[in-house]
Every structure is written in C-alpha cells, then in structure tokens.
Amino acid sequence: MKFFSFAVPLLAPVLLVLCWIWMAARIANQVILPPMDQVLYILAHPFEDLISMGSLTSNLLVSLVRVLLGYASAVAIAIPLGVIMGYYGMVFKAFNGFLNLFRPIPPLAWVPLVMAWFGISSLATMTGVETGQWYVYLNNIKFSMLFIIFVGAFYPILTATIHGVRSVNATLLDSARVLGAGQSQIFRKILIPAAMPAIITGMRIGLGIAWMCLVSAEMLPGSLSGIGYMITHAFTLASTDIVIAGMISIGCVGALMDMVFRRVEKQKFSWQRQTNS
Amino acid sequence: MSDTPIINIQGLSKSFATKSGDQLQALDDINLSIRPRSFTCIVGPSGCGKSTILRIASGLEKASLGQVLYKGDPVVKPGADIGLVFQEYSLFPWLSVLDNVAAGPEFAGVDKQTRHRDALGFLNMVNMAEFKDAFPHELSGGMRQRVAIARALANEPDVLFMDEPFGALDAHTRILLQQELLSLWEMTHKTVVLVTHSVDEAVFLADEIVIMSARPGRIQDVLTVDMSRPRTRADKAFGELSEFLLHSLSPDRV
Incomplete structure (x- = not known):
C-alpha cells in the first residue's frame, strides 16, 4: 500500500517521459521533438550561454524581476482598494461596475494599446539613466511589460480581497x-x-497569472531578454530543445512560487480551516 | 432602590425597515433603570428586541426614539465603560487566548508587557490561564465563553452586558458557567445586564428580572427576586418563580 501511494503520483510523469523518448526516436527530427537528453543537458547547465543570449538563469532572473515589479504594483493597489470596496458599500457600488468592464479583457489584448502608450520606454527612460550597467538593468524593465503583468495579477487579488473583507463575521467587528x-x-x-x-x-492566484502573462509581455517589441523572449528567439532559430528547456523552467519557477504561498497559508492561517464563520 | 441608577433607559424605541419597505417596530417605549452593582436579567421570546436593547445601550446601534443614559450622559458610541459579551464567534480567531483578552487594552494603547500581565490575571479569574497560548478554535464552547468574559472584564468596564452568553452551550456547561459568572460578579462588583431566553437562568442569576413581550418589543413586567444566594433549583420558591415566569411568557396569543 505504501509503495502504491508513493508510486501513483509518479505514474503520469514516467509515462510522459517514456512517450517522449519513444516519439523522439521515431520522429528523429530535433526541430519537432528533440531527444530528452539534449533538453536535460541544457537544464543541467543553467549558467551556460545559449544562442548568445545569456544563460537560462540570467534570463529567468530578468523575468522574475519583471514579474515581481508588476506584481508588487498590483498588490499595492488591489489590496487597499479591495479592503475599502469590501467595507464601504458605496465605494463598491461606485467602482464595481466600472472595474468589471475591464475584467473580461485578456491581458494580451492590451498589448497594442499599451504599445501605443508606452512604446519601448522603460524604467531607464523614467529615471533618466542613459549609460552604464544600470542602464542595461533598468532598460530591461519596460512599462508595457509591467502593465500587462499588472493587469493579469490585479483582478484575482482585488476580487479575493473584497470577498475576504465582506465575509468577515460582523460579531468580530x-x-x-x-x-x-x-x-x-x-x-x-x-x-x-x-x-x-x-x-x-488571491495573491497566490494573481502571482500564477502574472507569471503566465510574462511570456506574452516578453514577446513585445523592444524586449531583449527574459525567458519568454529566449523561447521565442530560440523558436526562430529552430532550437526546439531550448524552447522546451525554457518551458520547463517557467513551470518549475511558477510551481516553486506557488509552493511558498501554500506554505505560508498552511503555517499562518491554520486557524481559518477550523473556524466556523 | 436607594442608589441612583447607573444605566437609565428612557422612552427607547427602535424600528427597522424591512426588505418590502415596511417599518418593523422592534422596541416600543422601553423605560428601565439599572442600579449599580445589580444583576439584571432580561427574558423574553425571540424577536422581542431584547438583544437590540443591549446593542443600543452599548452604542453599537442608534435608537429611533429615546435615549440611554450612562451615569447621566447619553451613550452615543461604544466605549470602554460598557462591555458586551456575545453568544458566540466573538473571539478573534487569529489571536491567541492571551492576545484576545489583551485586545481592549491594546486598542487603548497599553504596552505589551503590561497588557499581557493583566490579561493573565483575568484569565486566572476564569480558570483559563493554562490555555493562554491556545487559539480559539482549539477550545470548547464553554472555554471560549470564559475567555470572552475575561476579555470583557480585562477592559475594566463598570457595566457588563451579556447577550445570551451561554445560549450555545450544553446544559451542564451552562450551569457551571452560571455559577462561575455569579462568583465573578460578587468578586468584581460589576453591574451586569444579561439577556436570555431561559427562565431558569434568569431565576438562578438575577436580582431583577425584566419580562418582555414581542411584536412590538415591550416591557411587560419587572420582578425583584429576593431569594438569597446561592440559589438551588430544588428550592420551592425557585420553582414557583420559574413557573410564574413561564406562565407570563406564554400568554394565550402564542
């Protein structure tokens, strides 16, 4: 029994790997499906330069900084707004309909408008830094990217905050x-x-969506780095192995961030599961 | 009634707007004075507005007409002089028992060391000191109400309102907590006003029993209980008074 409970979750991944090996051998075309060991090699050497675009790690780091900046601004606006909307019925009425107009618009659909507004301006443009190492860093953070990540993370956090505040037991107040x-x-x-x-x-769901919006944000013109850019660029060079390695690392980082949140939930909010409300 | 009243309820009326737009008269011309250090129980059928009296008198709700005076001044908002214990779910679930009891002093800006030390003293009074680090969801219903009482007392109010504080407890725990409440009352000299739908509870606890009728909520009668404490339910006078109360609470219109 113990062996089974250990083995069951591994079943699907093992099947996938076997399929991959078998298919790759059959297809024998590494543009369509590269052999697994080629992808594993890239993942095992995360600091090695790839297609002269920097390493896997450096691109992941750039992406992570972008996501965290866009996400942090979404958190900073959505939580206070959500608390006030959840508590004051009038504020809720004033904003809810308006905000719901924009909710169904996929973050990606903002791209043309956002490009028209912000173009390729970045934090470097805003801060006036025009040379040196800092220029390289700041120029990597484009406003258009931040905006799309922001839109993706904003709604789940706002909705969850409003709901959370509204369900606070009146007796506590x-x-x-x-x-x-x-x-x-x-x-x-x-x-x-x-x-x-x-x-x-809400923050956990928002971070997941922000991370997903990243690839589309990094496909925007003016992007010169980041894991999403690396994937699209590798695709144009027919380096499918890099595409897959990039996808796997996106998945891993996303799952890792989600795990951190789950940890916090479990440790800090154990009272919530057992409390009647 | 030698003392001047500490709480004076004058011509209190309250009406609510229902969903259909009608006005529902919850309380109609309530007049009541509460002596300092007395124990008053308000009994009545559900819907007679007895809880609403406490909510208005503690400043949580506004009266439609009339006013409540505390030591001669109208009560307009909640304050530390008047405490209120709810039936259940009133403890802050994310705080430990100790921090719950220390909540009032924390709102008042008392430093952590002092308020924790004082809170521990109040937890001792309700025999809950050994659970100071526990969280509300780890406690039984009776324990939670002990903590809720300690929390109200820790704010050092003059008047303690209790809104069916034992209503969600099993019969045995309920009787235990009634006894504990009486000894706390004798020890702390608080003025207690307790709302209950249990005639037995009122007869066991009160100096004065206010009987209410419903729709609209009115005071039907005020009785003085002159049985000495500790009272026992086997006592003949206890049974007679309970019987009388039950009778006056179930008039032929039910």
Whole structure:
C-alpha cells in the first residue's frame, strides 16, 4: 500500500517521459521533438550561454524581476482598494461596475494599446539613466511589460480581497468596537487579519497569472531578454530543445512560487480551516 | 432602590425597515433603570428586541426614539465603560487566548508587557490561564465563553452586558458557567445586564428580572427576586418563580 501511494503520483510523469523518448526516436527530427537528453543537458547547465543570449538563469532572473515589479504594483493597489470596496458599500457600488468592464479583457489584448502608450520606454527612460550597467538593468524593465503583468495579477487579488473583507463575521467587528477600537484599528487589527487568508489566496492566484502573462509581455517589441523572449528567439532559430528547456523552467519557477504561498497559508492561517464563520 | 441608577433607559424605541419597505417596530417605549452593582436579567421570546436593547445601550446601534443614559450622559458610541459579551464567534480567531483578552487594552494603547500581565490575571479569574497560548478554535464552547468574559472584564468596564452568553452551550456547561459568572460578579462588583431566553437562568442569576413581550418589543413586567444566594433549583420558591415566569411568557396569543 505504501509503495502504491508513493508510486501513483509518479505514474503520469514516467509515462510522459517514456512517450517522449519513444516519439523522439521515431520522429528523429530535433526541430519537432528533440531527444530528452539534449533538453536535460541544457537544464543541467543553467549558467551556460545559449544562442548568445545569456544563460537560462540570467534570463529567468530578468523575468522574475519583471514579474515581481508588476506584481508588487498590483498588490499595492488591489489590496487597499479591495479592503475599502469590501467595507464601504458605496465605494463598491461606485467602482464595481466600472472595474468589471475591464475584467473580461485578456491581458494580451492590451498589448497594442499599451504599445501605443508606452512604446519601448522603460524604467531607464523614467529615471533618466542613459549609460552604464544600470542602464542595461533598468532598460530591461519596460512599462508595457509591467502593465500587462499588472493587469493579469490585479483582478484575482482585488476580487479575493473584497470577498475576504465582506465575509468577515460582523460579531468580530462589533466585539472590537465594544472593546474600544477606533476606525483605523478596525481596519488594521480586525478587517485585514480576518480577511488575510482570502487575500493570500488571491495573491497566490494573481502571482500564477502574472507569471503566465510574462511570456506574452516578453514577446513585445523592444524586449531583449527574459525567458519568454529566449523561447521565442530560440523558436526562430529552430532550437526546439531550448524552447522546451525554457518551458520547463517557467513551470518549475511558477510551481516553486506557488509552493511558498501554500506554505505560508498552511503555517499562518491554520486557524481559518477550523473556524466556523 | 436607594442608589441612583447607573444605566437609565428612557422612552427607547427602535424600528427597522424591512426588505418590502415596511417599518418593523422592534422596541416600543422601553423605560428601565439599572442600579449599580445589580444583576439584571432580561427574558423574553425571540424577536422581542431584547438583544437590540443591549446593542443600543452599548452604542453599537442608534435608537429611533429615546435615549440611554450612562451615569447621566447619553451613550452615543461604544466605549470602554460598557462591555458586551456575545453568544458566540466573538473571539478573534487569529489571536491567541492571551492576545484576545489583551485586545481592549491594546486598542487603548497599553504596552505589551503590561497588557499581557493583566490579561493573565483575568484569565486566572476564569480558570483559563493554562490555555493562554491556545487559539480559539482549539477550545470548547464553554472555554471560549470564559475567555470572552475575561476579555470583557480585562477592559475594566463598570457595566457588563451579556447577550445570551451561554445560549450555545450544553446544559451542564451552562450551569457551571452560571455559577462561575455569579462568583465573578460578587468578586468584581460589576453591574451586569444579561439577556436570555431561559427562565431558569434568569431565576438562578438575577436580582431583577425584566419580562418582555414581542411584536412590538415591550416591557411587560419587572420582578425583584429576593431569594438569597446561592440559589438551588430544588428550592420551592425557585420553582414557583420559574413557573410564574413561564406562565407570563406564554400568554394565550402564542
């Protein structure tokens, strides 16, 4: 029994690998499906320069910084807005319809408009840095990319925050008021902690979507690095092995970030699962 | 009634707008004065507005008409002088028992060391000190209510309102907590106003019993209980008073 519970989750991956090996041998065309060991070689040497575009790691790092910047701005706006919309019915009425107009638009559909607005301007343009190492770093962070990542992460975080605040048990608020809490204490010490499990879930979903928006953001003109750019560029060079290695590393980083969130959820918010509300 | 009342409810009425747009009269012309350090129970059928009286008197809700005076001044918003214990789900689930009890002083800006030390003292009073690091979801219903009472007391209010505090507990725990509440009351000299739908609870606890009727919520009668404490349910007077209350609470219109 113990062996089975250990083996069952491995079944699908092993099947996939076997299929891959068999298909690759049969097709014998590495543009369509490269042999697995070729991809593994790239993954095993993550610091080696690939198609003169930098290493896998350096591209992943560039992407990670972009995602985190876009994501952080989404968090910084969506959480306060969500708390206020969840608490004040009037603010909810004022913004909800308006925000819902934009919700169904896929982040990718913003690309043409965003390009028209921001073009290839970057943090370097904004800060006025025009030479040197810092220029290289800052110029990698294009506003258009940040915007698309922002749009992707914004809605899940906002929705979860509103929902979290709205479902806070009214007795908790009454208790705090009777104990002498002022309005700002109600927000800081009651509403936000009580809604935190929901907010964290929204942040987790938002980060997943932000990471997914990354590839499309990195396909924008003016992009010179990043894992998404590397994949598209490798495709034009028919280096399918790099395409697959890039996809696998995107998946791994995404899963890793999700795992961190799950950890936090499990450790900090164990009270939520057992509490009746 | 030698003392001047600590709480004075004058001509209190409350009406709500229902979903269909009608006005529902929840409370109609409630007049009541509460002596300092007395134990008052308000009994009545569900829907008689007895909880609403406490919510208005503690400043959580506004009256439609009339007012509630605390030591002569109208109550307009919640304050530390008046505590309120709810039926359930009132503890902050993300805080430990100790931090829950220390919540009132924390809102008031008391430093961590002082408020934790004081909170531990109040936890001792309700025999919950050994659970200070536990979280609410790890406690039984009775333990949670003990913590809720300690939290209300830790704010050092003069008046303690209790809204069916034992309503969600099993019969045995309920009787235990009633006894504990009485000894706390004797020890701390608080003025207690407790809302309940249990006649037995009112007769066991109260100096004064306010009987309410529903739709609209009105005070039907106020009785003074002159049985000495500790009261036992086997007592003849206990049974007679309970019977009388049950009778006046179930008039022929039900």
